[in-house]
Amino acid sequence: MTDLPPRTRGVIALLEQNCTVCMICARECPDWCLHITSHTETVQEPGSARPRQRNVLDRFAIDYGQCLYCGICVEVCPFDALHWAPDFDYPGTGALDGSGAVAELVHERPALGEWVAAVPPPPPLDPAAEPAPEAAQRGGRPGR
Ligand code: SF4
Ligand code: SF4
Numbered sequence: 001m002t003d004l005p006p007r008t009r010g011v012i013a014l015l016e017q018n019c020t021v022c023m024i025c026a027r028e029c030p031d032w033c034l035h036i037t038s039h040t041e042t043v044q045e046p047g048s049a050r051p052r053q054r055n056v057l058d059r060f061a062i063d064y065g066q067c068l069y070c071g072i073c074v075e076v077c078p079f080d081a082l083h084w085a086p087d088f089d090y091p092g093t094g095a096l097d098g099s100g101a102v103a104e105l106v107h108e109r110p111a112l113g114e115w116v117a118a119v120p121p122p123p124p125l126d127p128a129a130e131p132a133p134e135a136a137q138r139g140g141r142p143g144r
Contacts, residue, residue, distance in 0.1 A: 013115035
């Protein structure tokens with residue numbers, strides 16, 4: 001892959017274990033290019049008095065033919081399930097005559113999950129930053 005700046009908006013990676021299927025990203029996407037479907041399951045946690053409902057992801061796809069690369073979905077996800085990955089080498093040209101190109105630009109959850117490996121680690125904390133209030137109460141270090 002070409003050497004790109006680490007914060008390049010290449011593709012959006014899905015860290016599936018963080019996704020609670022809250023649908024906030026799909027609702028906030030200005031272009032309706034996030035396709036998410038799910039179903040609910042009833043689970044009985046050990047020790048809990050009543051069973052509870054849990055969302056289970058069935059489909060998570062992004063249509064890069066429509067995506068504006070605005071980053072709103074990444075910003076609004078409350079569970080850090082979406083991340084920019086500096087990758088751009090994905091299909092989308094279709095056959096030689098151009099047919100199939102639009103379908104190729106829809107990327108499903110396996111591809112979105114594979115891109116997680118390319119997500120750069122977060123930048124280091126500023127050592128000169130003020131300690132977070134909760135860390136200060138615990139006597140912790142800045143940013144902890
Ligand atoms: S980057 Fe913007 S347009 Fe693309 S999927 Fe996210 S919210 Fe939608
Ligand atoms: S906002 Fe985050 S947690 Fe909610 S459905 Fe989108 S990716 Fe999943």
